[in-house]
Amino acid sequence: MRPGVLGRAWQVSRRFAGALVLPWLLRRRHPSGPERVQVALEELGGAWIKLGQALALRFDVLPAEYCLQLFQLLNQVRPFPADDVRRVVEQELGRPVEALFREFEWEPIAAASIGQVHRAELPDGSVVAVKVQRPGVRDLIRADLRLMHVLAALVDAFSVFGRTRARELVREFARWTREELDYRMEARHVAVLRRNAAEDPYERNPRVFPAYTTERVLTLEYLGGIPVVDIVGAIRRRDAAFLEALAARGHDRRRIASHIAWNALNQVYRFGYFHADPHPANLIVLPGDAIGYVDFGIVGKLDEETTRALRYFAQSLFAGRVSRAVEVFMRFLAPSGRTDLEAAHRDLVEAMKSYLESARVSPQEEAAPEEIFEIEILRLVRRHRMAIAPDAARYLKAVLTAEATVKELDPLFDLTAHENRFFGRLMGIELAEGLSVHGVGQWLLDTRVRLERVLDTVEALRDAPGRLAPLAGEVRRRVQVFSALTLAGWLTLLLATWGAGSADGLRVFGYRFFSVALLAALVSVVLLLFAILQVRRLPPDVGTGPFRYPRRLR
Numbered sequence: 110m111r112p113g114v115l116g117r118a119w120q121v122s123r124r125f126a127g128a129l130v131l132p133w134l135l136r137r138r139h140p141s142g143p144e145r146v147q148v149a150l151e152e153l154g155g156a157w158i159k160l161g162q163a164l165a166l167r168f169d170v171l172p173a174e175y176c177l178q179l180f181q182l183l184n185q186v187r188p189f190p191a192d193d194v195r196r197v198v199e200q201e202l203g204r205p206v207e208a209l210f211r212e213f214e215w216e217p218i219a220a221a222s223i224g225q226v227h228r229a230e231l232p233d234g235s236v237v238a239v240k241v242q243r244p245g246v247r248d249l250i251r252a253d254l255r256l257m258h259v260l261a262a263l264v265d266a267f268s269v270f271g272r273t274r275a276r277e278l279v280r281e282f283a284r285w286t287r288e289e290l291d292y293r294m295e296a297r298h299v300a301v302l303r304r305n306a307a308e309d310p311y312e313r314n315p316r317v318f319p320a321y322t323t324e325r326v327l328t329l330e331y332l333g334g335i336p337v338v339d340i341v342g343a344i345r346r347r348d349a350a351f352l353e354a355l356a357a358r359g360h361d362r363r364r365i366a367s368h369i370a371w372n373a374l375n376q377v378y379r380f381g382y383f384h385a386d387p388h389p390a391n392l393i394v395l396p397g398d399a400i401g402y403v404d405f406g407i408v409g410k411l412d413e414e415t416t417r418a419l420r421y422f423a424q425s426l427f428a429g430r431v432s433r434a435v436e437v438f439m440r441f442l443a444p445s446g447r448t449d450l451e452a453a454h455r456d457l458v459e460a461m462k463s464y465l466e467s468a469r470v471s472p473q474e475e476a477a478p479e480e481i482f483e484i485e486i487l488r489l490v491r492r493h494r495m496a497i498a499p500d501a502a503r504y505l506k507a508v509l510t511a512e513a514t515v516k517e518l519d520p521l522f523d524l525t526a527h528e529n530r531f532f533g534r535l536m537g538i539e540l541a542e543g544l545s546v547h548g549v550g551q552w553l554l555d556t557r558v559r560l561e562r563v564l565d566t567v568e569a570l571r572d573a574p575g576r577l578a579p580l581a582g583e584v585r586r587r588v589q590v591f592s593a594l595t596l597a598g599w600l601t602l603l604l605a606t607w608g609a610g611s612a613d614g615l616r617v618f619g620y621r622f623f624s625v626a627l628l629a630a631l632v633s634v635v636l637l638l639f640a641i642l643q644v645r646r647l648p649p650d651v652g653t654g655p656f657r658y659p660r661r662l663r
Contacts, residue, residue: 117252121157124149143178150179154186155246156253156286158222163282166506168487169497170278176484188220193244194227201323209321213239222246223289223406228331235330237318238403240292242325247290254283274496281499289406292327298405299329305380311368312375313401332401335360337369338389341517364398366518367527372400373511374531377409377504378423381416385409385503387511409503419504420532427528431461438486441501445494453493460485465525481516483509 140148150161164171165179194215195206206213210229217225224242231237261275288294296317303314313332321328335355340362343351355362369392376383384391385407393401411419418437426434435457444450464482483505490497497505515522 117249118256121153121253121256124153141174141178143175146175147178147182150182153253154222154249156222156250156257156282158182159286159289160257160282163285166509167278167502168484169490169495169502171491173484173488186220186222188217188225189243191215194225194241197241197244198239198326201326202321210239223250229328231318231321235318236333237321237328238315238331239321240327240329242290242292250286250290254279254286257282277496277499285407291324292322293324295327295405296322296329298408301382302376302384302402302405302408305376305382306372309372309375310397311399312372313395313399314405315401315403329403332393332395332403334393334395334401336390337365337392337394337400337514337518340365340394341389341514344517359396360394360398363519363522365394365400366515366522368398368400369511369518370515370522370524370527371531373508374528377411377507378416378420378531379535381409381411381413383409383507385507387507387514389514389517392514407503409500409507411500411504415500419501423528424532426461426465427525427532429465431458431465434461438501441498442490443496443498445496447494449493453489453495456489456493457486460489481509481512483512 147161150157161179161182165176165182168176171179198206198209202209211232211234212230214228217227218238219226222243223246224240227239227241229237229239257279258276261279264275296319299314299317303316306312306314315330315332318328318330339351340355342348343355344362352362369387373383373387384402384405386404387402391402391404393403395401418440422434422437425431425437435454438457439454442453444453460482464485487497487505512524515524
């Protein structure tokens with residue numbers, strides 16, 4: 110029987126008193142405070158293990174020694190009995206297990222605090238992984254979350270984390286955890302990532318079986334391969350036999366690392382939708398060293414503006430424009446009353462410069478975990494008592510986890526060169542998409558909207574007295590010229606793009622016309638910018654009705 114809130118409160122207070130208070134009173138130093146906290150969280154289970162795993166990557170909140178210790182938290186608990194598995198599956202899917210599956214292995218292949226996974230075979234022969242939620246886990250996690258909210262209020266009362274509010278951390282954690290408890294949400298995450306990676310030779314996300322998926326049962330394609338966690342374990346143990354067998358099967362550790370890094374960059378910067386916990390236990394090496402992903406309970410979802418900002422941050426950083434990179438990154442930080450912004454900016458610039466300088470020299474040995482760039486950045490955020498936006502925290506969590514895995518697989522991996530190649534490829538892809546019929550059409554639509562805004566402003570100025578009337582006429586004339594050139598230039602470019610679609614289209618159409626079209630397009634963009642600058646010269650109070658230009662034109 111699961112304990113209620115009061116019973117759970119007693120369990121939690123007893124564990125943490127034994128882990129922190131009593132050793133402090135008795136002046137015990139072994140085991141260390143971080144080790145005792147890890148053990149206490151593992152013994153409590155439920156949401157506490159997941160909270161510890163989330164905090165393991167928050168170097169902006171906890172001292173480094175605690176974060177590094179919490180990295181070792183094991184989300185592995187004793188599996189629940191086959192009778193409970195049968196009961197949950199049949200309640201959720203409405204039929205006996207034998208009628209649903211041709212085969213069902215009752216021994217789980219993985220067991221965690223929220224659910225466990227069983228290998229099975231569908232009637233059509235598809236091999237699947239069936240994730241079944243642990244009975245009673247919802248009540249347990251509900252009680253845990255209530256306690257966390259109470260403890261967070263106490264922590265905030267003493268400003269333990271500086272500008273970072275513990276209640277905000279708990280609210281964000283509670284939202285992630287509620288998503289994890291609804292396997293239908295996880296199924297949607299898988300579907301989106303699978304669609305984004307369609308035809309990608311390096312990334313593989315399993316197929317979802319909707320007819321076998323509910324709130325407490327998730328059925329995915331089974332990805333048979335070598336878990337990356339096994340490879341990392343063999344490297345740490347210096348297990349030469351395992352690593353030789355891995356190479357004999359055609360796998361290359363450097364290529365595996367390269368594919369993990371490439372997938373992380375692609376998910377974050379191209380789509381803004383990424384696996385937020387690419388831990389080695391959630392990665393599978395498939396034939397050709399493609400990377401298969403499992404456990405999609407937590408994903409990062411960035412809006413277009415945030416994706417662009419983070420991409421600009423990364424591109425500026427790896428191009429050596431450190432000051433610009435820091436300026437963008439500072440937008441995701443909230444200072445406290447005790448933050449010295451000048452010092453914070455200076456320290457971030459120095460940390461990023463140091464990272465770039467060290468990256469230019471190939472390391473001769475594996476870097477220590479605390480030397481990873483993202484960890485140093487988060488430590489500076491904590492030192493200057495700032496809070497980081499949730500989107501940026503999840504982004505750094507994913508990048509940090511992927512980079513740590515890559516460095517374990519290949520300590521000599523040149524991440525800077527890899528990222529520069531990626532951004533070069535990304536710019537080529539986006540240019541091709543922008544020159545496609547769809548891209549040109551979207552640009553024309555956006556341009557039309559902008560023109561309508563400019564012309565609305567000009568109309569509002571028609572009766573403006575004195576010096577504003579000549580300016581309005583000038584703006585209107587320039588916008589009309591811009592409109593005509595835009596139409597001509599982009600129609601020509603559209604024809605060129607259409608002609609380039611065939612094997613010899615560009616040769617038939619002629620490179621000269623294509624160049625003229627590109628030149629016309631560039632001229633039209635310059636004129637658009639000039640028209641916008643002209644309108645920005647208008648006073649902010651000009652215009653009638655609900656439309657007021659200076660705040661709305663982008």
